[in-house]
Amino acid sequence: MTDTLTPVLSANWGTEKSWTLEAYAATGGYQAVGTALKMTPAEVTDLVKESGLRGRGGAGFPTGMKWSFVPKDNPNPKYLVVNADESEPGTCKDMPLLLASPHTLVEGMIIASYAIDCHTAFVYIRGEVLHVIRRMQQAVQEAYDAGYLGTNILGSGYDLDIVVHAGAGAYICGEETALLDSLEGRRGQPRLRPPFPAVAGLYASPTVINNVESISSVPAIVKNGSAWFGSMGSEKSKGMTIYSLSGHVNRPGQFEAPLGITLRQLLQLSGGVRAGHELKFWTPGGSSTPILTAEHLDVPLDYEGMGGVGSMLGTKALQVFDETTSVVRTTLRWVEFYKHESCGKCTPCREGNWWLVQLLKKFEAGQAVEGDVDKLLDICDDIGGKSFCALADGAVACVTSAVRHFRSEFEAGYSTPAWELFPYGRSALFEVPEKTEVHA
């Protein structure tokens, strides 16, 4: 395992006007399309399978295998849908990627679409990030103009259209079946499975849904080969990936490194926790992955490593919190997010998160009573694993892991407001007046 940065996806981010086709092509962009279109679709799929690329959206499902699930004998059109609805608190990798190098995704989409025999592909972009939507639209237009999209791409006889679709601002639409409903013009709520999207997805047709980063990794694999890709990373988590660091670190941002790097290494690369403070807790992959503490600094940041310590790699969004931070308050903020973003379809998520927020506010205000920690955990148990989709599982993961590591801090909520134990101004990176009372 190497401990250096391995910029591949981010290699061209620093070039002048990196988002233009001209700049992208100047750094070798769109070469992989030519290579892929000379291969058979099955060969492209096999190549991605061999590379060991796993989904970068959080679940880590092998990308090539997902492509191979598309039934060949289904008479309906096949669709590729790229999930760019990046909304998880702390996660910030797809948006910078699309802002800096949208053509990487366009090129990846052409190759992936070719591999699954798709002629209309969609990018579903989070609606709030208008600048990214515009940049993506521009890139798609440039690709059409250059003959990378449209009919008879590069004289290969292969046709592809890409539709850039803006979401309307709902976290749930990052859940792949809710995304499909939203893309079809319905209210975004998760669908019952089976049928799975590979069989009956968008417009009841075979559909592959991949994360931006997964598809963007494909051109590099085609260009450099599966062995090159597999040479990076750990045994079961191959390749490079983008880690995004935020919070109490000196130089937050995106760090592209092989899978299996540790937080200790990443902290070194990002200048460490802010001066005079020490790491208290962190998330490995956004707020829905159980939090970890300083004792996990040396655990490899790959699918297996994180699973081994009761968390998940998720989106590799590392939110770092130092000792000034109230874990109770942080948990409350996260759960408020999930309460707001619950789609309302199923009972435990809709009602449970609504209740958890009220309970956590009592903890924050020091108004919880003896036994409320157990009640909190019991409510989490009634939510977790019972909901229709994974949103609620993510919501309770931050609560249960916070109690696991910092139970006494929650118990302090039986008597003392969190803002007295952890004056909120101290954890801010800017001047704020001291909070003296509860605010909602």
Add this chain to the structure above:
Amino acid sequence: MSVQTKADQVAPVDLITVTIDGVEVQVPKGTLAIRAAEMIGIAIPRFCDHPLLDPVGACRQCMVEVPDAGNGRGFPKPQASCTLECAPGMQIKTQHTSDVARKAQKGMLEFLLINHPLDCPICDKGGECPLQNQAMANGQGESRYEGVKRTFPKPVAISAQILLDRERCVLCARCTRFSEQISGDPFIALVERGALQQVGRYADDPYNSYFSGNVVQICPVGALTSAAYRFQSRPFDLVSTTTTCEHCAGGCQLRTDQRHFQVKRRLAGEAPEVNEEWNCDKGRFAFVSARGEDRITRPLIREDGALRVASWPEAVDAAVAGLAAAGGSAGVLTGGRLTLEDAYGYSKFARVVLGTNSIDFRSRPAGADEEAFLAANVAGKSLAGAVTYTDLETAGHVVLVGFEPEDESPLIFLRLRKGVRKKGLKVTTIAPFASDGSAKLNATVVATVPGAEVAALRGLGLAAGNVLLVGERAALVPGLLAAAAEVAETTGARLAWVPRRAGDRGAVEAGCLPGLLPGGRPATDTAARVDVAAAWEVDSLPAEDGMDATGMLAAAAAGELKALVVAGLEPVDFADAAAVRAGLENAGFVVALESRLSEVTERADVVFPVALIEEHPGTFLNWEHRPGRVNTVIPQSAAPMTDLRVLAALADALGRPLGVRTPKQALAELTELGTWTDPAGVADARPAEPVRKSRTRTVAPKVPKVTDGEAIVKLATWRQLIDGGRGQDGEGALADTARPSLARVSPALAQALGVAEGDAVAVSGGSGWYSLPVAITPGMVEGAVWVPTNSPGTPLGELGVVFGDEVTLSVGGEE
């Protein structure tokens, strides 16, 4: 043979074995775990699950533990049994054997209750509430929630009839799935998100579905209530009776609830073969007519030109005197409200007591060749071998002729829609335009100008096993009924006649037609008459041809018919209301058997009060020929005499006893009589029907010529489900959900007339005209206008025009 056929049709079912709570059970492949548990008597609590709706898995109440999915591995998380398909070897543990399942269920109930108001004491659902019941059975008794409950302003009227209390809603999506999947009226949907999610509608579109009442019934809480029943009663104060709906020929099973001897509400009964678990809003809400001032509870006799209350003996004497004076010059008009037993009473009364074959149930426009068609294809038939609701689903192709199921037989509509959604059924309708109902059936519309249906029908490719549904309107097109029978015969398609009213099919069976005796016996056949006369213990039956309803009324108007016995009809239901009134006014003597004052009682000489449908037992035969029991809901009637009992009293007084005076006796006698088997062969005994062999050329109808802003067009019409029918009187909220009264024309005709959507046009014909707003209807056949038959203010009977007549369409006409 029919049994064998049925057995052949049952496809072999793959059975798989699963174990639920240690009990092995074999279930068909594809069975959901929650259904499999039901099969062995294990009730898993649920809210969103409904066996007739597509699974959604939203409420998460029905959690079970699955230690083995059938592949040796268990599910790590508890599973919603309403979305979990059984797999061979699957092990399922419910709340009875699994702590995991029990805890999940308790937790879910606690979640549902944290925002649910504790207003059970004033909630209509309290006492029959799945949330209440399951909270008691599967909940944890006490809530740990200490916060403030979510509230909404209440109630929201999602239609004039249906009210929504959002804070009671558990968001199970049963109502929205029903409206979208079952009835095809997705006017309500879940809106907003998270804890603010709620059932909503578009601001300008109320939930005016013909089936809206079903959502009240399937709501597992008190979130949806009806304006009609809200705050009317507690469920535990109601006395429930299973009965059969009296509105259309669908034969829906109902559960009718009464309190203090008053019907409070009606629910769809469970009848998988008939209405499944649904009914229409008319069947559910239209029952308050005859509760008002106009209910007749005492006999009335006419004295000095006015009706006065009389004693029963006095009224019987007066009726006997009048009928005796008529000396056999009498006729019987029965209408469509009668049970089979009552209809039988009238049929026998006409033949035995009055000595006439002049009896007719058709208080509506009737066709010349209709009686022959009914004799050959309907009378004497039974459920065995008949087209059934279930057959419709699997018929492959159903053709509708002169029949608009959503308006005229709503449960046929629902069953066809089920077939279309689930069984690949194709529906073709021969109609003037593509109605909303046709669209919901994804039907192929053969746009046909009234009168051209025969050619359209012959142009269709039907196959053996397909079904041809013929409505009663088809009788108004000469040769159409015969053509339908012939097409069915030559193609092997199955034919069913769908009358409109509940009593119609029974009236045919009872012999309420001039040419038919009970059991389908031709009144013209000597052997048949001898047969019946012997059973009835009379010397002979009248051999003279009887008159039909129109004939009787015309004869009465001309002073040629001395007496009429009238059961229940409205003049506007006929082709020409004025002719009916003239007939009633000029008949020498009119005896009316009625439950409420009407245009007939206004013109009657003696009026006998009879019991309402919920006050006496009987039978309705539905369009499938299926008998449906009518049971006594109200045991204490203000007017306890039935039609049959009154007829028996008159017969006794006239010295020619009827022999039956209770429904039980009547049904026994009719059953004993059996159906007619013609020893000489059925075909010979029936009048030869004019079968047109020549192919009718189909000519594309042209836009009629418009002269001076007037066009002469053919009248297309049918009754909308909710209209001016008297059976719907008094239910204002129901009436408010009716479809508007419109005149539909094609875009080309509208352009030729120079009218825009909503402009007034006058439809004139016969003896008058109506002004109606225009609805420009793309795809409407040229040369026709469609208006509803009997909507409030515009009954076509007053104009004296019927389906297929020529009417004049002109611009304007506003008063």
